[in-house]
Amino acid sequence: MPLVPVFDPTTGASGGAAAGGSGSSGIDVLPLEYIAINPATMTKVAPDVMDYTPAFDAGTGISTITMDALSPGNAKYSMTGTGAEWPRSHSPLLDSAGAAMTSADSFVMMVRFSLYDTTVPSSADLRFGVGLCIDPTATTTGAFDGYGVTARTVSGSRKGGIVKLDSSSGSLSTFTQAGNTVIYGQIVRSTRKLPVLLAYGETSGQMPANSYVDSTSTVELAADTAWQLWFGVSTATTSGTIAAGQSFAVKAEYQIIKLR
Numbered sequence: 001m002p003l004v005p006v007f008d009p010t011t012g013a014s015g016g017a018a019a020g021g022s023g024s025s026g027i028d029v030l031p032l033e034y035i036a037i038n039p040a041t042m043t044k045v046a047p048d049v050m051d052y053t054p055a056f057d058a059g060t061g062i063s064t065i066t067m068d069a070l071s072p073g074n075a076k077y078s079m080t081g082t083g084a085e086w087p088r089s090h091s092p093l094l095d096s097a098g099a100a101m102t103s104a105d106s107f108v109m110m111v112r113f114s115l116y117d118t119t120v121p122s123s124a125d126l127r128f129g130v131g132l133c134i135d136p137t138a139t140t141t142g143a144f145d146g147y148g149v150t151a152r153t154v155s156g157s158r159k160g161g162i163v164k165l166d167s168s169s170g171s172l173s174t175f176t177q178a179g180n181t182v183i184y185g186q187i188v189r190s191t192r193k194l195p196v197l198l199a200y201g202e203t204s205g206q207m208p209a210n211s212y213v214d215s216t217s218t219v220e221l222a223a224d225t226a227w228q229l230w231f232g233v234s235t236a237t238t239s240g241t242i243a244a245g246q247s248f249a250v251k252a253e254y255q256i257i258k259l260r
Contacts, residue, residue: 034253048085069244088232090136142167149185
């Protein structure tokens with residue numbers, strides 16, 4: 001089989017034969033690296049009495065999140081509850097080259113949760129999320145103005161989902177499939193708007209049925225508004241409580257694919 005010439009993007013001319021073994025051709029595309037999220041190095045906001053302590057293992061990229069006690073429960077400790085008093089960590093949203101992302105950019109933010117601890121206690125009905133927002137310290141959805149991919153530790157299992165917290169509404173959705181070993185999500189940002197936000201799961205290396213949820217938004221942001229990366233934890237129900245020392249572990253990662 002003849003080798004196919006490789007296109008030279010700098011000159012527009014075709015180059016020499018493609019390198020590689022027998023039958024190989026074209027341009028190799030290297031996979032983009034995920035950026036491991038380390039909540040321990042981010043600025044943490046604990047708006048009320050609910051709080052957590054993060055610990056990061058640099059060797060594995062796994063974060064262990066240990067919760068303080070919370071009783072009684074309240075709607076404000078749920079991501080979409082009134083008052084938004086759930087704790088979160090934040091830092092500027094950067095791409096792999098260290099460039100800060102703004103609302104003038106069009107991009108896809110990929111999120112991945114994996115490498116959990118071996119068990120999730122059945123009583124640990126928590127929801128954690130990763131995403132982007134405008135004001136990570138805000139206690140109203142309109143000021144927070146953000147979106148994220150979530151996971152729920154429920155009944156010793158894991159369910160993925162999404163959260164939308166903007167000036168139009170606050171909504172939280174979870175897909176039905178439990179026991180996900182990996183949860184993926186994409187936040188697609190066109191300039192100043194959100195075309196789609198979605199999440200889906202994987203169980204023991206297989207994509208399960210009924211595994212994704214999605215959302216869109218019509219909210220338009222001012223140009224050149226800086227994005228913040230956020231990692232947060234909430235109760236999964238509006239009246240949920242937390243025992244002292246309750247914890248979960250996760251490897252949370254993201255990557256940015258610029259669309260223009």
